[in-house]
Amino acid sequence: MHTAPRVLVAEDSPTQRALVVDLLRDEGLDVHEADDGRLALNLCRIIRPDLMILDLDLPSLSGNEVLAKIRADHKSHAMPVLVLTADDRDQAIGKALDAGATDFLSKPATRVELLTRVRRALAA
DSSP states (O other): OOOOOEEEEEOSOHHHHHHHHHHHHHTTOEEEEESSHHHHHHHHHHHOOSEEEEOSSOSSSOHHHHHHHHHHSTTTTTSOEEEEESOOOHHHHHHHHHTTOSEEEESSOOHHHHHHHHHHHHHO
């Protein structure tokens, strides 16, 4: 029996989170949600997602702090992390990629672009 890939969406905006979660669930993925960085990190340790979609601007722990902790954990260091954020400045993109992000998308991402990048990250 094939189980659906697990995706953790860490996004503090309920509207943005719902858009991404609904889109991924429609694709048959097993989607979990976190509305702050600390919860995202805890869920990551519990559910061991196959992919995390991470906003940089999160309460309690920033996206870059979450990313650093994930990369430092031998159990999750190889998990793909797709950063999805409204901060599209070169400095923010570079910092996220340097911190270990697998890919970067600016909000609002199109449905096609988001799904393509999710599929690519899960296939890697």
